[in-house]
Amino acid sequence: MTDAQTLRSRLAEGMPPAWRDSFLKVPRHLFIPDTVWVRGTDDRPYPLRREDDPARWLEVCYSDAPVAVQLDDGDGTGSGYVSSTASMPTVVARMLDAADLSPGLRTLEIGTGTGYNAALLASVTGIENVTTIEIDAVLAERAATALERAGWPVEVVNGDGEKGCPKNAPFDRIMATAAVRTIPYTWVEQTRADGIVLTPFGTAFHSGALLRLRVSSDGSTAQGNFGGDAAFMWTRAQRAPHGAVEDRVLPDHDFDELTTGLHPHESVGDFDGSFAIGLRVPAMTSVVVFDDDDPACGSYTVYLMDPYAGSWASWRIEPGPMTYVVRQHGPRRLFDELETAYSWWKEVGSPAHTRFGLTVAPGGQHVWLDTPENEVARP
Ligand SMILES: C[S@@+](CC[C@H](N)C(=O)[O-])C[C@H]1O[C@@H](n2cnc3c(N)ncnc32)[C@H](O)[C@@H]1O
Numbered sequence: 001m002t003d004a005q006t007l008r009s010r011l012a013e014g015m016p017p018a019w020r021d022s023f024l025k026v027p028r029h030l031f032i033p034d035t036v037w038v039r040g041t042d043d044r045p046y047p048l049r050r051e052d053d054p055a056r057w058l059e060v061c062y063s064d065a066p067v068a069v070q071l072d073d074g075d076g077t078g079s080g081y082v083s084s085t086a087s088m089p090t091v092v093a094r095m096l097d098a099a100d101l102s103p104g105l106r107t108l109e110i111g112t113g114t115g116y117n118a119a120l121l122a123s124v125t126g127i128e129n130v131t132t133i134e135i136d137a138v139l140a141e142r143a144a145t146a147l148e149r150a151g152w153p154v155e156v157v158n159g160d161g162e163k164g165c166p167k168n169a170p171f172d173r174i175m176a177t178a179a180v181r182t183i184p185y186t187w188v189e190q191t192r193a194d195g196i197v198l199t200p201f202g203t204a205f206h207s208g209a210l211l212r213l214r215v216s217s218d219g220s221t222a223q224g225n226f227g228g229d230a231a232f233m234w235t236r237a238q239r240a241p242h243g244a245v246e247d248r249v250l251p252d253h254d255f256d257e258l259t260t261g262l263h264p265h266e267s268v269g270d271f272d273g274s275f276a277i278g279l280r281v282p283a284m285t286s287v288v289v290f291d292d293d294d295p296a297c298g299s300y301t302v303y304l305m306d307p308y309a310g311s312w313a314s315w316r317i318e319p320g321p322m323t324y325v326v327r328q329h330g331p332r333r334l335f336d337e338l339e340t341a342y343s344w345w346k347e348v349g350s351p352a353h354t355r356f357g358l359t360v361a362p363g364g365q366h367v368w369l370d371t372p373e374n375e376v377a378r379p
Pocket of ligand 1: 083084085086087110111112113114115116117118133134135136139159160161162177178232233234235236237
């Protein structure tokens with residue numbers, strides 16, 4: 001069995017040079033619970049217990065992948081929804097890098113999870129400068145114990161990170177490791193002038209990009225660009241309602257039918273295109289269902305759904321023809337909305353997501369393209 005030290009060195013080698021030392025100093029396996037959840041070939045989560053297979057458990061702890069540590073908010077009655085992970089190390093490293101940390105900076109992490117990232121933060125800023133907040137009481141307590149035992153006893157608060165942590169504010173940095181669709185203004189209020197708020201930001205349609213906001217010199221607004229893929233689980237209050245296609249697309253639903261030459265590769269499958277569409281089309285999720293559950297077969301349906309209005313569209317793709325049949329049901333015409341947003345994105349030159357930015361002010365927030373005056377969406 002490869003020992004933890006060897007695995008840790010291997011993981012650290014893959015990190016940005018400035019962070020290698022921290023990844024060596026903080027042993028990830030000390031933060032991972034004895035039972036984790038791994039995907040089976042049927043894509044369902046199965047428990048992997050340390051006592052049953054210590055070598056595999058350790059490999060999982062040091063894989064450059066997210067490790068699922070809780071399902072269904074810990075109540076065991078849900079559909080197997082992953083509600084907490086130790087985030088993917090290279091993504092964590094990218095976020096830490098973007099946070100521009102240095103010793104002494106007071107930092108708040110939203111979403112303690114296992115506590116691993118809080119220890120990495122503390123390795124640079126100092127244990128006494130890190131506060132981490134977790135909404136789930138069981139996870140918060142477990143992380144506090146792990147942090148203590150591993151030698152990084154930062155302050156763990158059990159609470160709603162969307163409200164920040166007023167008792168320890170102001171912070172130089174706020175770093176969320178759960179994604180949002182709108183920025184809680186409290187994060188701006190609790191960050192010092194010229195400080196940084198860093199968070200994964202997504203939409204119902206797009207899994208998310210990293211957003212780095214700089215707080216203005218008077219402390220009242222924050223502004224910055226998106227940069228890089230950052231797919232995280234949502235904060236609890238900003239999750240989209242769960243629900244499978246078969247719950248939303250019912251056999252007795254009426255629909256209109258049209259044909260289109262637009263292929264999902266160009267819109268749903270393109271990171272920048274789908275980022276822009278998600279900004280312009282609110283509350284629209286997408287699910288791809290392959291015939292016979294076989295991605296290789298080339299026949300599939302893309303479902304667009306609004307879980308609030310009960311609208312859906314199905315977009316049928318078959319190998320061969322260059323036109324595809326679309327059906328639309330409900331008060332919203334979701335495919336039409338997607339096509340309009342996609343055409344807009346093409347017309348403005350198919351900008352990369354990095355050309356978009358967000359401004360948060362006391363009265364609201366808006367997404368812009370290239371310059372803050374060029375508003376293109378309100379999240
Ligand atoms: C991807 S995990 C964080 C990983 C963690 N930073 C680590 O190093 O293990 C996201 C965490 O955010 C927590 N969370 C979700 N909504 C929250 C909220 N409003 N306030 C605080 N924590 C929240 C979840 O319970 C989950 O544990």
